[in-house]
Structure formats: structure tokens, C-alpha cells
Amino acid sequence: MTDNDTTVANLRQRVAxxxxxxxxxxxxxxxxxxxxxxxxxxxxxxxxxxLTNEQAAVAMRDEMKQAAVADELADVLIYGLSLAxxxxxxxxxxxxxxxxxxxxxxxxxxxxxxxxxxxxxxSRTAG
Amino acid sequence: MTDNDTTVANLRQRVAxxxxxxxxxxxxxxxxxxxxxxxxxxxxxxxxxxLTNEQAAVAMRDEMKQAAVADELADVLIYGLSLAxxxxxxxxxxxxxxxxxxxxxxxxxxxxxxxxxxxxxxSRTAG
Amino acid sequence: MTDNDTTVANLRQRVAxxxxxxxxxxxxxxxxxxxxxxxxxxxxxxxxxxLTNEQAAVAMRDEMKQAAVADELADVLIYGLSLAxxxxxxxxxxxxxxxxxxxxxxxxxxxxxxxxxxxxxxSRTAG
Amino acid sequence: MTDNDTTVANLRQRVAxxxxxxxxxxxxxxxxxxxxxxxxxxxxxxxxxxLTNEQAAVAMRDEMKQAAVADELADVLIYGLSLAxxxxxxxxxxxxxxxxxxxxxxxxxxxxxxxxxxxxxxSRTAG
Numbered sequence: 001m002t003d004n005d006t007t008v009a010n011l012r013q014r015v016a017x018x019x020x021x022x023x024x025x026x027x028x029x030x031x032x033x034x035x036x037x038x039x040x041x042x043x044x045x046x047x048x049x050x051l052t053n054e055q056a057a058v059a060m061r062d063e064m065k066q067a068a069v070a071d072e073l074a075d076v077l078i079y080g081l082s083l084a085x086x087x088x089x090x091x092x093x094x095x096x097x098x099x100x101x102x103x104x105x106x107x108x109x110x111x112x113x114x115x116x117x118x119x120x121x122x123s124r125t126a127g
Numbered sequence: 128m129t130d131n132d133t134t135v136a137n138l139r140q141r142v143a144x145x146x147x148x149x150x151x152x153x154x155x156x157x158x159x160x161x162x163x164x165x166x167x168x169x170x171x172x173x174x175x176x177x178l179t180n181e182q183a184a185v186a187m188r189d190e191m192k193q194a195a196v197a198d199e200l201a202d203v204l205i206y207g208l209s210l211a212x213x214x215x216x217x218x219x220x221x222x223x224x225x226x227x228x229x230x231x232x233x234x235x236x237x238x239x240x241x242x243x244x245x246x247x248x249x250s251r252t253a254g
Numbered sequence: 255m256t257d258n259d260t261t262v263a264n265l266r267q268r269v270a271x272x273x274x275x276x277x278x279x280x281x282x283x284x285x286x287x288x289x290x291x292x293x294x295x296x297x298x299x300x301x302x303x304x305l306t307n308e309q310a311a312v313a314m315r316d317e318m319k320q321a322a323v324a325d326e327l328a329d330v331l332i333y334g335l336s337l338a339x340x341x342x343x344x345x346x347x348x349x350x351x352x353x354x355x356x357x358x359x360x361x362x363x364x365x366x367x368x369x370x371x372x373x374x375x376x377s378r379t380a381g
Numbered sequence: 382m383t384d385n386d387t388t389v390a391n392l393r394q395r396v397a398x399x400x401x402x403x404x405x406x407x408x409x410x411x412x413x414x415x416x417x418x419x420x421x422x423x424x425x426x427x428x429x430x431x432l433t434n435e436q437a438a439v440a441m442r443d444e445m446k447q448a449a450v451a452d453e454l455a456d457v458l459i460y461g462l463s464l465a466x467x468x469x470x471x472x473x474x475x476x477x478x479x480x481x482x483x484x485x486x487x488x489x490x491x492x493x494x495x496x497x498x499x500x501x502x503x504s505r506t507a508g
Binding site (some may be wrong): 255256257258259260261262263264265266268269272275276277278280281283285288289291292295296297298299301302307310311314315320323324325327328329330331332334335337338342343344345346348349350351352353356357360362365366367368369377380 | 382383384385386387388389390391393395396399402403404405408409410411412413415416418419422423425426427429432434437438441444450451452454455456457458459461462464468469470471472473474475476477478479480483484487488489492493494495496
Binding site (some may be wrong): 056 | 129130136137138142149150155171174178196197210219221223226234235239248
């Protein structure tokens with residue numbers, strides 16, 4: 001099963017089964033899961049400790065290091081899907097609707113090739 | 128489009144188009160995306176600031192608050208999918224393989240209803 | 255040397271010497287240090303993975319676990335002091351001025367015994 | 382009061398008074414404070430969203446931006462000092478002892494001018 005033939009519901013279902021088989025729903029509360037996601041996100045960052053963007057890019061051409069990063073990302077996504085399960089939230093609907101709003105907030109003509117700088121507050125959740 | 132009829136590849140494709148239309152691949156490096164995921168994860172945690180698990184659970188029954196949390200989770204997932212794109216990583220394969228390894232590490236008979244406690248180091252990435 | 259006879263400048267000086275002896279100022283940029291602080295903060299959180307506030311409180315009565323948490327907090331503070339050094343920022347002035355502003359924002363009559371709840375946006379940096 | 386004439390105990394005392402005046406000790410549990418520190422650390426990172434290290438360095442020469450970063454760092458430190466209060470931990474002793482251990486782990490001859498790279502696991506808490 002690859003991304004081409006796996007629905008988001010398939011992945012969510014597998015995560016839900018893993019959690020249910022251990023009776024872990026009691027621990028997978030939204031609050032706890034938000035902490036778990038943040039902890040895994042930090043482990044992801046930890047792979048790029050003191051590197052410049054260039055050094056990090058070079059490191060990512062190493063297959064083993066790339067696999068290690070992919071593995072941490074999987075943890076982030078697993079907890080993220082478990083939170084979607086806990087909230088009975090449709091991931092696809094929410095993600096697509098967020099992307100549409102971001103398209104309004106960041107018109108291509110204005111933002112092409114441009115990133116937010118230090119102190120560009122207010123536009124917190126975009127690229 | 129809901130989770131039942133959306134493949135992971137569909138979602139990834141939409142994120143990739145959003146990024147490409149703004150020529151933002153240059154900013155969406157693995158290092159930068161790991162920071163972006165961590166920032167969004169913190170915004171997720173921020174919804175449960177000083178609450179007990181019980182108070183957080185009550186709050187999640189409020190539809191508006193639940194929608195706000197879902198919205199932050201969408202941000203985490205969008206950056207996560209963008210990182211998968213940057214790494215050319217198959218999300219489904221990696222997530223399913225991680226779940227299989229976690230099934231080995233956390234046999235149901237031993238872990239049912241049991242969570243890791245303070246100082247249970249070594250088992251960092253499981254429920 | 256204990257907190258009673260150690261000035262903030264003493265601690266900062268020791269951190270600066272540690273960094274300079276390794277020629278690590280080049281890595282201790284504000285951006286890198288902000289990531290390092292976040293990583294250490296996550297390791298701090300990781301000590302309370304799936305516990306209720308009550309269970310976490312019980313665990314903190316265990317001297318060894320308390321020492322482990324103190325050790326992680328030291329890491330957060332070391333990087334924090336290094337960032338103060340990198341910014342030539344006076345910690346005491348900034349902390350005391352922030353506390354004064356928070357005293358205005360959170361008058362005791364109004365906030366005694368009361369915490370922010372889910373969705374109380376706008377008051378992000380207070381207790 | 383500046384860092385030269387402020388003891389760590391002075392700062393801790395001011396934080397303790399702020400918390401006690403609002404009867405907030407009940408919220409300032411180790412678990413909650415670890416989350417609060419992580420949230421503030423993320424707000425610190427958010428000041429350097431998509432910048433290279435060079436761009437971030439340039440931004441830090443802008444006095445207003447530097448003040449904004451100092452302000453976020455103050456939040457991290459305030460919660461850190463509150464956690465030290467909650468744990469009855471002596472900050473100076475713990476920080477100095479941690480620096481001594483790091484001096485053993487990172488001998489200057491071996492580590493001068495050298496940072497950890499991607500995948501240098503095991504040396505998680507050092508520069």
C-alpha cells in the first residue's frame with residue numbers, strides 16, 4: 001500500500017486499531033496528543049541541530065539520514081491522525097479548506113518567491 | 128472530498144501545488160519544515176494551557192473550540208505533508224511500517240491499559 | 255555557589271566561557287539557540303508523557319525523577335542564557351519589566367485562582 | 382537592577398511573588414510548566430520562520446526585532462524559574478554541575494569549532 005492507493009481513512013483506521021488494541025484511548029486525549037505531537041516534532045528538529053540550511057540539505061541526500069527523518073515524521077503523523085480520530089475530524093476536508101483560505105491570504109502574485117521575515121506577525125500559519 | 132475518498136497522494140499533491148504556485152520550495156527545506164511543524168504543534172498545545180485532562184475534555188465538546196483545534200492540526204499536517212514531499216517519502220509505507228514495529232514493541236497483553244510513566248526512558252515514540 | 259550568592263551575570267559568564275572555549279559562538283546564533291531551547295523544552299515535557307497532573311505530581315516526589323527533570327531544565331536555562339549572551343540582553347531588566355507588564359495585564363482581584371481556559375486567546379504569555 | 386547586582390534567588394523570588402499573589406501555584410505544576418516553556422520556546426522560534434542563519438543575524442541588528450526576541454526569551458525564563466520554584470531546585474548548582482559534565486563530554490581539543498551533525502545521536506544536550 002502506497003500513498004496512491006491508500007485513503008486517509010485507511011491510515012486513520014490502522015492508527016485507531018493500534019490504539020484500541022491496547023485500550024489506549026484513555027491516554028490519547030486531545031491535550032495529551034498535542035504534547036505528544038510537539039515532542040515528536042522536536043525529535044524531528046533535533047536531526048538538524050546546528051546546521052545551516054545548506055548542510056541540512058546535503059545531509060538529506062544521505063539515504064540513512066533521510067530514513068531516520070522520515071521515521072520521526074511518521075511519529076508526528078501517527079499522533080496527528082490519532083488526534084483526528086479523537087476529535088472525529090475529517091482530515092481531508094479540514095486540510096483542503098485550510099489550503100483554500102491560505103490561497104486567499106497569500107495571493108501568488110504578491111507572495112511568489114517571498115517568505116515572511118522576522119517580525120511579520122499576524123501571518124503565523126502560512127509558508 | 129472526505130477521508131473516505133481522498134488518497135494520501137491526493138492531499139500531498141494539493142500541498143505541493145500550493146507551495147509550487149508561490150515558488151516556496153526554496154523555503155520548504157527539511158530543516159525549516161521541522162521548525163514549522165514544531166511551531167504549529169505548540170499552537171495546538173496552547174489550546175489546553177492550564178487545564179486538567181478533564182477540563183480539556185469538556186472544552187472539546189464545544190464545537191467552536193473543537194474546530195479551532197482541528198484547524199491547528201491541519202497546519203501540522205500540511206507542513207508534515209510538505210516535508211514528505213521534500214523528502215520524496217511515501218507516507219503510507221512509512222506510517223504502516225512504523226505501526227508494525229510499534230506492535231512488536233508494545234505487545235497487547237503487556238501494554239493493554241498501561242501507559243509509560245515518568246522516567247520510562249527508551250520507549251520514547253510509543254503511546 | 256547557590257542561588258543566594260550567584261548573580262545572573264555569574265551564570266551568564268560561565269555559559270559564555272564554556273561556549274568560547276569551544277569556539278561555538280558561530281553555532282550559537284539566535285535562530286539555532288531558539289531551536290535548541292525548544293528541543294530541550296520538549297525533553298522536559300517528555301518526562302510527563304501520558305500522566306494526569308496528579309500522577310505527575312506524585313512522580314515529582316521521587317527524588318531521582320525530580321533530579322532528571324531539574325537536569326533538563328538546566329539545559330533549557332543554559333541555552334536561554336547563551337541566547338541572552340548572543341543578544342547582549344540584560345536578563346534581569348527584561349524579566350522584571352515583563353513581570354511588571356504582566357501585573358498590569360493580570361490584576362490580582364480579577365485573576366486570583368483563575369486560569370485561562372481553552373480559546374482564551376490574546377492572553378498568550380501569562381499564567 | 383541589572384544582571385550584575387541581581388542574584389538568581391532575587392529573580393526567583395519575584396516570580397514566586399507574582400504567582401502567589403494570583404494563587405496560581407495550583408496551575409504551575411511541573412507538567413503544566415513544561416508545556417508553557419515549550420509554547421514560549423516555539424514563539425521564540427517563530428521569530429525566525431524561513432530565514433537563513435545569515436538573514437536571521439541581520440534581523441537581530443534591528444533593535445525592535447531584538448527587543449521582541451528578548452521579550453519572548455523572558456517568558457521562557459520566567460516559566461523556567463517558576464518550575465525551579467515548584468521543584469525547590471537550586472538553579473545555580475544544577476546549571477554549574479551540568480556545565481561541568483558537559484566540559485567532560487566535550488573536551489575543547491576535540492570539539493573546538495566543531496558542531497554535531499545530522500544523526501550524531503547520543504550527544505543530545507550539548508552545543
